[in-house]
Amino acid sequence: MNFLYTILNNIKPTDIFQIIFLTIFFFILHFYYKHFTRPNPLPGPIPIPLIGSFEVLKTNLDVDDYLYKLSKIYGQNGIFELTMIGIRQIIITRAEYAEDFIYPSSSNQDKHTKHIMKTNNEGLLNYFDLENKGIVFNVDYKHWNLIVKFKLINNLFEEMMNCWIKLKKNDEDVTIIDATIWINRLFNDFTSVLLTGKRSFAIEAHYHKFKGNSMTKEMSETENFAECIVHFGSDCQVLYIPKILRHFPIIKGRIEEMKHYCDIAYKMLEEKIKKRRKEIEKIINCSNFDPKKLESDFLTSMIIANTPYETCPQINVDPSLLRPMTDEEIRGVLYDSFLATDTITDALCFIVYYISKHPNVKKKLFEEIKTVFKDDLARQITLDDLNKLKYCEAIIKEVARIRPTFSMVSRLTNKPDEIAGYKWPSDTMFIMFVRGINNNPIYWKDSDQFIPERFYEPQENQHKLAFSMFGGGVRICPGRNLAMIQLKLFLALLYRKVDVELVDMKAPLKLKTSAFTVCENLDIKIIHNQF
Numbered sequence: 026m027n028f029l030y031t032i033l034n035n036i037k038p039t040d041i042f043q044i045i046f047l048t049i050f051f052f053i054l055h056f057y058y059k060h061f062t063r064p065n066p067l068p069g070p071i072p073i074p075l076i077g078s079f080e081v082l083k084t085n086l087d088v089d090d091y092l093y094k095l096s097k098i099y100g101q102n103g104i105f106e107l108t109m110i111g112i113r114q115i116i117i118t119r120a121e122y123a124e125d126f127i128y129p130s131s132s133n134q135d136k137h138t139k140h141i142m143k144t145n146n147e148g149l150l151n152y153f154d155l156e157n158k159g160i161v162f163n164v165d166y167k168h169w170n171l172i173v174k175f176k177l178i179n180n181l182f183e184e185m186m187n188c189w190i191k192l193k194k195n196d197e198d199v200t201i202i203d204a205t206i207w208i209n210r211l212f213n214d215f216t217s218v219l220l221t222g223k224r225s226f227a228i229e230a231h232y233h234k235f236k237g238n239s240m241t242k243e244m245s246e247t248e249n250f251a252e253c254i255v256h257f258g259s260d261c262q263v264l265y266i267p268k269i270l271r272h273f274p275i276i277k278g279r280i281e282e283m284k285h286y287c288d289i290a291y292k293m294l295e296e297k298i299k300k301r302r303k304e305i306e307k308i309i310n311c312s313n314f315d316p317k318k319l320e321s322d323f324l325t326s327m328i329i330a331n332t333p334y335e336t337c338p339q340i341n342v343d344p345s346l347l348r349p350m351t352d353e354e355i356r357g358v359l360y361d362s363f364l365a366t367d368t369i370t371d372a373l374c375f376i377v378y379y380i381s382k383h384p385n386v387k388k389k390l391f392e393e394i395k396t397v398f399k400d401d402l403a404r405q406i407t408l409d410d411l412n413k414l415k416y417c418e419a420i421i422k423e424v425a426r427i428r429p430t431f432s433m434v435s436r437l438t439n440k441p442d443e444i445a446g447y448k449w450p451s452d453t454m455f456i457m458f459v460r461g462i463n464n465n466p467i468y469w470k471d472s473d474q475f476i477p478e479r480f481y482e483p484q485e486n487q488h489k490l491a492f493s494m495f496g497g498g499v500r501i502c503p504g505r506n507l508a509m510i511q512l513k514l515f516l517a518l519l520y521r522k523v524d525v526e527l528v529d530m531k532a533p534l535k536l537k538t539s540a541f542t543v544c545e546n547l548d549i550k551i552i553h554n555q556f
């Protein structure tokens with residue numbers, strides 16, 4: 026202690042700069058020593074200490090475009106590396122290599138837990154209270170498992186089939202709209218019914234805001250909530266910024282703004298959960314309690330799960346997971362599901378854009394719609410109709426191939442493994458770069474051409490990850506069936522009623538990639554009474 030005291034006493038103010046300089050010097054030296062002695066050096070840009078690459082700090086950076094550019098320079102062999110936000114990431118652009126970490130190996134006895142987590146928690150996940158609450162950002166295997174076992178999508182799918190007829194149709198004559206906002210509000214409303222059994226009235230709220238009408242408190246809250254979700258989706262790479270950078274002026278503002286939006290959205294969801302708990306308690310405490318009186322929506326199912334009132338108890342579940350979910354966990358799942366409205370919106374904007382740019386494709390789509398709905402273009406759409414819309418499905422897949430909304434599917438190795446022919450330690454971050462694989466001429470003829478018909482052809486010899494819209498393995502998107510139905514349903518509803526044109530045919534898509542690629546704005550012209 027005395028020794029330390031003497032040193033500290035002898036330090037002059039001018040020495041402080043030298044100490045700081047030396048600390049930084051040794052930090053940088055250590056960083057590059059580790060970099061140049063890393064296992065399996067791969068091609069890729071030389072990283073900058075702490076952040077990896079200045080590019081990722083740019084607010085207007087499209088990470089997807091950046092990766093696509095890098096994959097052309099460094100990814101010829103299907104694998105390269107990039108240090109992003111301080112973490113070395115191995116970027117995979119070959120389906121065969123992605124398979125090594127996306128799918129569990131059949132011979133591996135730990136096959137269910139192999140590389141199951143998507144990221145570590147070295148960023149700000151706990152600051153945003155996301156590390157073990159919902160599904161998407163969950164970094165805790167047991168929590169993630171508890172929530173996923175909930176058969177999220179099966180329930181949502183069932184409920185959606187009863188609810189989609191409630192979709193509101195726009196009956197104005199000719200309208201110019203920003204598709205990103207209106208589609209988002211439509212699916213916010215829709216998702217709200219699926220999840221809570223009650224509409225959010227997001228379409229109505231936005232309509233009043235758009236017209237400058239006075240809004241009720243509920244409307245303002247709904248619109249505010251939808252905006253919070255959109256903001257989160259468009260800037261969620263903030264979650265992965267290393268903790269140490271949190272107080273840097275350019276970054277701090279972004280983090281605080283994001284936290285503010287999150288807090289508003291969390292508060293609204295928590296209020297809904299508390300209200301529903303009270304409603305359920307009232308029904309249960311009723312002298313002639315009948316379980317059928319409990320709503321069958323997803324929120325109620327989550328609240329009564331693993332309680333004596335659960336109607337479909339889980340089977341084959343680790344007993345330690347058989348406990349009721351907390352409000353925060355339920356809020357996490359609701360939040361994830363509302364976030365998915367952004368993905369649906371972006372995917373639909375890309376689809377509408379590509380259809381508008383390819384009149385021959387639009388013509389074929391109209392023909393298919395006419396064949397399926399014959400002369401009754403106003404009747405309710407059935408699941409059978411959706412199954413017949415094969416060309417519509419091919420368009421959706423071709424757009425997802427050429428311009429995926431989810432380009433980066435990550436996995437963090439939880440033990441040493443051999444991937445792409447290299448031996449890797451645990452805690453290595455792998456990214457399946459979906460756009461690179463989907464557009465790779467090795468797998469797709471005329472890979473840069475928009476040809477929906479290619480999805481008619483049998484793809485028996487095609488690698489299963491040569492096209493991946495929804496990821497793969499155990500963490501594959503649980504909303505994929507619902508998403509496909511929602512996309513087809515929307516396209517059928519839209520194109521059987523109206524024609525759609527881009528306001529500016531020459532303008533490229535306005536994109537921004539955070540964790541997924543967001544369409545920032547898409548002005549379209551709705552032309553009514555086409556048929």
Ligand code: HEM
Nearest residue numbers: 160161362365368369372431495496497500501502504508
């Ligand atoms: C066009 C629409 C959609 C696309 C393109 C999409 C795509 C994806 C992708 C690529 C992943 C990552 C999978 C992986 O890591 O292997 C994912 C995860 C996820 N998706 Fe979707 N998704 C869509 C719609 C939905 C919907 C409608 C829901 C639910 C309501 C949903 C809920 C989720 C959840 C909860 C996860 C996280 C799963 C986990 O981490 O375990 N998604 N999605």
